Amino acid sequence: MASSLVLHTDPFWVSPYVFSAFVALKEKGVPFEMRVVDLGQGDHRKEPYRSASLTARIPALLHDGFWLTESNAIDEYVEDVFPTPQYPRLFPVDPQQRARARQVMAFVRSDLGALREERSSETVMYRRPVEPLSPAATRAAAKLFTLATALIGDRQDTAFGSWSIADADLAFALQRLVANGDEVPAPLRAYAQAQWDRPSIREYVQHPRAPFVPYNY
Ligand SMILES: N[C@@H](CCC(=O)N[C@@H](CS)C(=O)NCC(=O)O)C(=O)O
DSSP: OOOOEEEEEOTTSOOHHHHHHHHHHHHHTOOOEEEEOOGGGTGGGSTTHHHHHSSOOSOEEEETTEEEESHHHHHHHHHHHSOTTTSOOSSOSSHHHHHHHHHHHHHHHHSOHHHHHHTOHHHHHHOOOOOOOOHHHHHHHHHHHHHHHHHHTTOOSOSSSSOOHHHHHHHHHHHHHHTTTOOOOHHHHHHHHHHHTSHHHHHHHTSOOOOOOOOOO
16 A cells, blocks of 8 residues: 655745755655645644644654654655665765764754844745844854855765755755845855755745745744
8 A cells, every 4th residue: 555645834835844854755756745734823733733743843744644743853754764775865875974964954953043033934935025144144154154165165066975855955054045145155056056956846946835924833
């Protein structure tokens, strides 16, 4: 029997975390359904979603009755249950590169707070107007550039020699600046744009969106 996969998303498809899980599933080539959770209506805090998800957040993956939240956990789970060689690889094979990819994924989720605040994912997907970067966000951008430059150098295509899900996450972080017309070193800009052209990523970015309505969780 074919397995059943549902990925729960916000209504506007702006979550960088849904983005990562969506790209992971698309890269694996497995069929899945997208189900909208209306965060503006607080549907993530209502039952049964709240208890099933454990964290009352999106994304949540529902796989044959198993619920999982936290996008990096979803990415790793998808890698485990749809393994190579039958399915394409999401993480580097070398343990140190694999660890580095996880490091990058943790970094873009837990660091860069001012940048994530001032260049929110809504500004990336909807091109909403932004103010000049604050000193704190400028420092965060510089930190991101240092990390990305160390990984990409002049290579411009992937961080680890062949594509990994960390590339999608790193490109999203860079697109916070690229899409908003901020200054980004040319090789990083080229890398971020090349990632945006990848079919799995383009499908998420170009998904039709309703006009954005700001909402509080
Ligand atoms: N660390 C989580 C973050 C998920 C997250 O922050 N999701 C937001 C939307 S982008 C959410 O569900 N917010 C609702 C809330 O916190 O009440 C992940 O990587 O999946």
